[in-house]
Amino acid sequence: MEHDFQVAVIGLGLIGGSFAKAIKEYTDYTVIGCDTDQKVLQKALNEGTIDRALTEKKEIGRADMTILCLYPHQAVRFIEEHLEAFKPGSLITDTCGIKRYVVEQAQRLIGRRDLHFIGAHPMAGREFSGYDYSIPTLFAGASMILTPGEDTGKIEFMKAFSKALGFAHVEVTTPQQHDTVIAFTSQIAHVLSNAYVKSPNALRQAGFSAGSFKDLSRVAKLNETMWTELFLLNRDCLGYELDMLIEHLSEYRDALKDNQPERLKALLKDGRELKERIG
Amino acid sequence: MEHDFQVAVIGLGLIGGSFAKAIKEYTDYTVIGCDTDQKVLQKALNEGTIDRALTEKKEIGRADMTILCLYPHQAVRFIEEHLEAFKPGSLITDTCGIKRYVVEQAQRLIGRRDLHFIGAHPMAGREFSGYDYSIPTLFAGASMILTPGEDTGKIEFMKAFSKALGFAHVEVTTPQQHDTVIAFTSQIAHVLSNAYVKSPNALRQAGFSAGSFKDLSRVAKLNETMWTELFLLNRDCLGYELDMLIEHLSEYRDALKDNQPERLKALLKDGRELKERIG
Numbered sequence: 001m002e003h004d005f006q007v008a009v010i011g012l013g014l015i016g017g018s019f020a021k022a023i024k025e026y027t028d029y030t031v032i033g034c035d036t037d038q039k040v041l042q043k044a045l046n047e048g049t050i051d052r053a054l055t056e057k058k059e060i061g062r063a064d065m066t067i068l069c070l071y072p073h074q075a076v077r078f079i080e081e082h083l084e085a086f087k088p089g090s091l092i093t094d095t096c097g098i099k100r101y102v103v104e105q106a107q108r109l110i111g112r113r114d115l116h117f118i119g120a121h122p123m124a125g126r127e128f129s130g131y132d133y134s135i136p137t138l139f140a141g142a143s144m145i146l147t148p149g150e151d152t153g154k155i156e157f158m159k160a161f162s163k164a165l166g167f168a169h170v171e172v173t174t175p176q177q178h179d180t181v182i183a184f185t186s187q188i189a190h191v192l193s194n195a196y197v198k199s200p201n202a203l204r205q206a207g208f209s210a211g212s213f214k215d216l217s218r219v220a221k222l223n224e225t226m227w228t229e230l231f232l233l234n235r236d237c238l239g240y241e242l243d244m245l246i247e248h249l250s251e252y253r254d255a256l257k258d259n260q261p262e263r264l265k266a267l268l269k270d271g272r273e274l275k276e277r278i279g
Numbered sequence: 280m281e282h283d284f285q286v287a288v289i290g291l292g293l294i295g296g297s298f299a300k301a302i303k304e305y306t307d308y309t310v311i312g313c314d315t316d317q318k319v320l321q322k323a324l325n326e327g328t329i330d331r332a333l334t335e336k337k338e339i340g341r342a343d344m345t346i347l348c349l350y351p352h353q354a355v356r357f358i359e360e361h362l363e364a365f366k367p368g369s370l371i372t373d374t375c376g377i378k379r380y381v382v383e384q385a386q387r388l389i390g391r392r393d394l395h396f397i398g399a400h401p402m403a404g405r406e407f408s409g410y411d412y413s414i415p416t417l418f419a420g421a422s423m424i425l426t427p428g429e430d431t432g433k434i435e436f437m438k439a440f441s442k443a444l445g446f447a448h449v450e451v452t453t454p455q456q457h458d459t460v461i462a463f464t465s466q467i468a469h470v471l472s473n474a475y476v477k478s479p480n481a482l483r484q485a486g487f488s489a490g491s492f493k494d495l496s497r498v499a500k501l502n503e504t505m506w507t508e509l510f511l512l513n514r515d516c517l518g519y520e521l522d523m524l525i526e527h528l529s530e531y532r533d534a535l536k537d538n539q540p541e542r543l544k545a546l547l548k549d550g551r552e553l554k555e556r557i558g
Contacts, residue, residue, distance in 0.1 A: 143489070171487065173486075181483050182487060184481065184483075185487045186488075189492065191528065194547055194554075195524060195527040195530075195531060196527075197553045198553060200523075201464075203556070205464045208402070208465075209402070209464045211497075212465050213464040213465070216471070217557065219491055220550050220554035221551050224547035224551055228543050231535055231543060235535055238535060239535055246529060249474050249524065249528075251474075252473075257518055259514065261511055265504065267473070268473055268501060269503045271472075271499050271501075274476045275496060
């Protein structure tokens with residue numbers, strides 16, 4: 001690893017705090033941290049999660065790498081506001097759950113400047129948010145999705161960096177492919193879980209639940225501010241998945257209401273076979 | 280425990296096999312077994328899962344307790360066909376995932392005979408079926424739901440018996456309450472999982488999935504013959520849950536398509552708060 005390589009972690013919430021802690025734990029990089037909450041920043045300094053606080057705009061110029069652990073609009077705004085301050089040749093990355101918007105805006109802003117941007121989505125989280133829940137092992141065994149867009153300059157570094165922090169698998173893809181698939185694997189699961197618990201019978205489930213209820217309701221407790229932003233920035237893809245799911249559910253509902261065992265069984269068989277193919 | 284108490288386990292699949300094995304493991308009862316598959320029956324005898332095979336109808340007359348580990352229609356048919364052969368004063372129970380149909384039919388058939396029927400739904404299972412996957416610890420830590428209907432004669436025995444086999448919690452309720460809540464906690468989860476994997480993007484998820492995809496798709500691999508029967512016997516309750524879920528999902532879909540952040544955020548907040556109340 002390079003000597004005195006400096007990493008700026010912008011936003012010390014669950015993800016940013018965990019990045020800072022993992023970098024301190026698994027690399028010999030210097031960590032510069034920044035958070036709008038002064039108590040969090042002070043705690044991160046006291047605990048040694050960060051080596052130094054980023055207080056002035058120009059200080060970002062010392063960072064060889066900047067990790068934006070912010071919501072999408074904030075992340076783009078940070079790039080915009082620090083465009084002239086970033087260290088020439090340095091790498092900027094993010095941790096947002098959608099990629100087209102962030103990568104397009106970052107590339108537009110960077111233009112022909114000597115800066116590298118690689119979109120990143122660490123597939124890890126907890127049912128709690130904030131610095132206090134951040135842990136250095138958050139990424140252990142998880143997948144990291146990288147969307148370099150047209151900028152592939154630092155991709156090998158990003159892969160090695162991800163592995164060093166504990167990610168078990170690094171997937172390199174396009175922003176479009178990321179947003180398409182993530183609408184299915186993650187976003188719709190959050191909508192579904194959140195919609196599921198709205199049945200009046202959700203309040204009567206104690207004692208009647210095996211694994212299914214737990215599985216389905218697990219992610220209902222979400223941060224609505226963050227997810228609203230993520231969902232709206234992926235409207236086309238998530239809208240497609242929601243249409244698809246509602247359409248499929250209606251088929252089962254109709255077969256059930258029309259009391260058609262063969263049709264219902266065929267629908268269930270199709271799903272079972274698909275699941276066997278997917279694994 | 281009583282001396283030479285004989286239990287007949289009818290159907291030695293995943294659930295029946297596990298009941299037989301758990302009874303041999305955790306009680307000193309004699310287990311009589313029965314299965315339409317002669318190979319399974321022989322294997323259960325060879326492995327000591329059962330002490331004796333039930334070969335003739337009249338032999339059920341020696342059983343102090345009969346556990347019907349069959350699909351609902353088969354379970355009712357078994358009672359009908361053995362009505363005059365059951366031991367007077369003995370207890371009959373089942374393991375079906377719906378309770379109104381089974382309890383009503385059992386009570387109708389039994390009438391004023393000196394027989395006890397208590398509906399039972401062990402909230403345990405595996406993603407595989409058949410005798411070969413049965414294990415004595417299948418019920419360890421699970422919930423057992425009992426629906427005695429009007430017959431409460433043997434309820435204390437059934438509670439103690441369930442605890443002895445490893446169930447951590449025994450819930451006593453009405454068949455109606457069972458079917459209402461089970462449509463929400465278990466049945467709709469199976470429909471949903473089975474419908475979810477039908478998105479074309481399900482085949483592209485490798486590398487993009489965290490816990491949500493795994494949770495949501497887990498029970499898609501279901502036994503469509505059994506679930507078709509269970510769903511149709513609970514048409515009203517499951518139909519209600521499906522209508523409810525489709526309606527709620529449509530609200531999120533519409534807020535998303537109409538690009539209304541405040542409406543979407545309010546929907547997500549409602550779901551998050553409900554989940555916090557449910558726990």
